[in-house]
Amino acid sequence: MLAAVLQVRAGSLQVMLWERAREPHAHRWSLPGGGLGDDEDVEASIRRQLAEKVDVRQLSHVEQLAVFSNPARVPGPRVVATAFLGLVPSHIDPLVPSDTAWHPVDALPATAFDHEAICRRARSRLASKLSYTNLGFALAPPEFTISALRSLYSAALGYKVSATNLQRVLSRRGLLEPTGGTVQPGPSGGRPAALFRFVSGEMRITDPFAVLRPPSARSLGP
């Protein structure tokens, strides 16, 4: 039971790690996690484990990633880890214990065990799902401007995206909705930016390729 909790912080995608005090792998950085209790499923368990590090109500999304089970992944007796991906919206700054800190995913410190591989999997899962789902809602605050959303996507994906296209694509899929409000421009001026929200907090997938879908089941309405 391990979780890579990701958040866009200061313009880069970061992961929550804690520094191990004891062997094995003392002073290396490790993903939060722990053992499975008798009366809980893995989802409940990872939420319980994460509660020791952050307020779990701040987690906007949690999903299974994969099972890591190499017999040599940790020294000593074999430990099978079910890895999770967790997301925190960018407007929140969770209070974390003193042994815990955020690290940019493309500049990780020395990590324990196979946790770097798990982080890579989490990044890649997030990047994929940003493209064909509305998972962006889990990274973004309730309301945001298009340029703010653009920087979130850029940070999470690792490359620049076009604000024009981002807005058009998400709108056409029916995922984005204007709130009506606007935001005051910065000290350097500029047109006030309009505020948007994601239309629902549930996960919705836009079927990647309609390829061979029956005409009735097309992705969206007008």
Add this chain to the structure above:
Amino acid sequence: MLAAVLQVRAGSLQVMLWERAREPHAHRWSLPGGGLGDDEDVEASIRRQLAEKVDVRQLSHVEQLAVFSNPARVPGPRVVATAFLGLVPSHIDPLVPSDTAWHPVDALPATAFDHEAICRRARSRLASKLSYTNLGFALAPPEFTISALRSLYSAALGYKVSATNLQRVLSRRGLLEPTGGTVQPGPSGGRPAALFRFVSGEMRITDPFAVLRPPSARSLGP
């Protein structure tokens, strides 16, 4: 450690199940699987378990599906199951033990535990991946006609697909290649069908939405 092994047989997507002889859930149908050994990872383990049912060399694809961990999913002490999706190409008819048989996924017999839910997950994963990867290679024989491929896709997806479109889409993505050979028409006549193959046996994904991809990283060639 459980696997839903799927194959298109007689025009429908079917799953390999074995009939339980003993309690609990005697006479109900169950997915093959078993416990994890000390010196193997979960992939190796599920292949070892499946070897008791089929020749594992006939498995064209195996991947992790999800962890099923509801404390009440099986009676008695809690069992956490890592579920897998396995695929067998349609030209093979594996020899299976006498307690084992294939069942159409949309007409399952009485199943044991939560195995029906696992089958549903396997179906849905297969359907998704057929749309945005070249996973079709794992369902199809080495060479096939477009209409044969069309019926494979139709069976696996659960709805009719267009042969014209299937060929164009797969070709455009660079996944399909003509072998040059043709097939004799049936007794009722018709133009001889050309033979095709998938260009490589490895898994390749066609990125769903280029949405915000840098121009360089576009999906395909010329």
Add this chain to the structure above:
DNA sequence: CAGGTTTTCGCCTAACGGTCGAAAACGTGG
């Protein structure tokens, strides 16, 4: 009010998928 900045919007083009119908290439029956 002129110049700079940021956001928004419309237009153009290329690519993709859905559909249709014609043409190709075979068999069969008269």
Add this chain to the structure above:
DNA sequence: CCACGTTTTCGACCGTTAGGCGAAAACCTG
């Protein structure tokens, strides 16, 4: 051996989508 049915293949057309660009809108400062 020729007309007909059958099956596959291919080209054409159309609507939708995404990428890119540039103009216009709306604000700031000096």
